[in-house]
Amino acid sequence: MYKRTFLHSTLSLALLAALSGSVWAQDKPLKIGVTAGPHAQIFEQVKKIVEKDGLKIQIVEFSDYVQPNAALAAGDLDANSYQHKPYLDQQVKDRGYKIVPVGYTVNFPIGIYSKKVKSLADLKEGARVGIPNDPTNGGRVLLVFQDKGLVKLRPEAGLKATPLDVVDNPKKIKFVEVDAAQLARTLDDLDASAVNTNYALSAGLNPKDAIAQESAKSPYVNVLAVRDQDKDKPWVAKLVAAYHSDEVRKYIQRPSSRARCWRGFEGRSIFYIKKASCVNYTYASSSLFDSVQAVMGKPVSNVSRTSSRCLSSPASR
Numbered sequence: 001m002y003k004r005t006f007l008h009s010t011l012s013l014a015l016l017a018a019l020s021g022s023v024w025a026q027d028k029p030l031k032i033g034v035t036a037g038p039h040a041q042i043f044e045q046v047k048k049i050v051e052k053d054g055l056k057i058q059i060v061e062f063s064d065y066v067q068p069n070a071a072l073a074a075g076d077l078d079a080n081s082y083q084h085k086p087y088l089d090q091q092v093k094d095r096g097y098k099i100v101p102v103g104y105t106v107n108f109p110i111g112i113y114s115k116k117v118k119s120l121a122d123l124k125e126g127a128r129v130g131i132p133n134d135p136t137n138g139g140r141v142l143l144v145f146q147d148k149g150l151v152k153l154r155p156e157a158g159l160k161a162t163p164l165d166v167v168d169n170p171k172k173i174k175f176v177e178v179d180a181a182q183l184a185r186t187l188d189d190l191d192a193s194a195v196n197t198n199y200a201l202s203a204g205l206n207p208k209d210a211i212a213q214e215s216a217k218s219p220y221v222n223v224l225a226v227r228d229q230d231k232d233k234p235w236v237a238k239l240v241a242a243y244h245s246d247e248v249r250k251y252i253q254r255p256s257s258r259a260r261c262w263r264g265f266e267g268r269s270i271f272y273i274k275k276a277s278c279v280n281y282t283y284a285s286s287s288l289f290d291s292v293q294a295v296m297g298k299p300v301s302n303v304s305r306t307s308s309r310c311l312s313s314p315a316s317r
Contacts, residue, residue, distance in 0.1 A: 029058040030235060033068035033080035036061045037198035038108065039222075042243075043081060045251045049242040055235055064181045065134065072227060073097045079230075079239060081105060082198070084220040086159050087136040100231050101223035103240040106252060108197035109218060110140055111210030115187050120148050120212050123191055125171050130186045130193030133177035135160045140220060141194040142166070142175070147215055159219065 034040045040061050047057050060077065062068045068080040069091050083091075084107075091097055117123055131141040139161040145151045152168035153161045163175040178186055183193045184203030197207055207213070214220075224243060226236055242248065 029056040030078040031058050031060050031076070033060050033062055033071055033077040033082065035082040035198050036063065037201045039082045039198055042106070042248065042252065045248050046242045049245055049247055050238055053238055055238050064179065069097055069099060072099055072225065079224060079226045081224045082222070084222050086220060087134065088223060088225055090136050090160070098228040099225050100228050101225050102231055102236055103224045103243060105222045105224055105243060107218065107221045109214040110137070110194055110196055111200060111207050112144065112192055112194045112212040113187060113200065113205055113209065114192035114211050116191050118211060120150060123171060123173065126174065127171065127191040128174045128176055130176045130178045130183050130190045132180040132183065132194065134180065135162065137180055137196065138162060138177060144212060144214055148212060
């Protein structure tokens with residue numbers, strides 16, 4: 001009798017503890033780090049959806065690219081949504097963060113802006129051009145200049161090229177490395193500057209006015225990231241599912257979004273979806289398939305505009 005009563009009490013306490021933990025988890029909002037602009041705007045829509053599913057989140061905006069990962073690694077955030085995978089990979093390598101991507105989100109082409117010239121071809125000899133001072137985004141811009149025929153880079157430099165990897169520069173362009181968040185402010189002083197789309201929008205720049213943009217073959221797809229220890233928790237799946245919902249897709253693809261913020265390559269909004277180890281490419285033009293292949297490491301040449309193809313999870317790479 002004593003043993004039965006003790007067992008009953010123990011089970012009751014365990015059930016109470018489990019219920020208390022569940023209530024506590026719901027009462028404490030998940031903190032999601034984003035950068036101001038389109039990432040924050042999209043996540044406002046995600047928030048509306050997950051709250052219907054009983055998941056409370058708090059959106060925390062940052063003004064730079066360094067702090068969201070530092071805050072996530074330190075436990076001050078539960079997830080972040082602002083960076084492309086090459087940048088995250090470099091941060092993990094350089095800083096030892098135990099952070100992994102759990103889903104793909106959107107892709108914004110980086111643009112080059114100028115108040116002094118109308119095209120890259122108009123840049124004069126010795127022109128000064130601002131580029132992001134982090135390896136992945138700086139290399140991203142140098143690849144644009146190479147694609148436009150203004151410079152040549154060492155073949156082995158890959159996505160992480162720096163000005164030191166420039167081996168041919170007929171116009172002797174001087175690349176000035178500046179914090180990405182400050183590049184829009186350099187347009188009065190420099191001949192041109194490359195500005196990430198979220199910072200361009202925050203500074204009042206219109207992506208349509210960029211004098212050059214990345215080609216369609218860009219591997220810089222943004223990701224939703226969490227700490228490795230959290231990647232299998234139920235709330236992560238809910239968050240990814242909400243981002244990949246029809247409501248968010250329609251929000252991203254609405255005409256005003258494409259005009260203001262998310263005009264993709266060839267004038268299309270680009271939306272990459274990961275769901276249940278499959279990736280859906282919705283409204284991605286055929287010219288993007290090489291880009292997707294570069295990111296995923298898998299051939300996707302036979303994927304139609306509205307079909308899906310099972311590929312490896314982004315967290316596995």
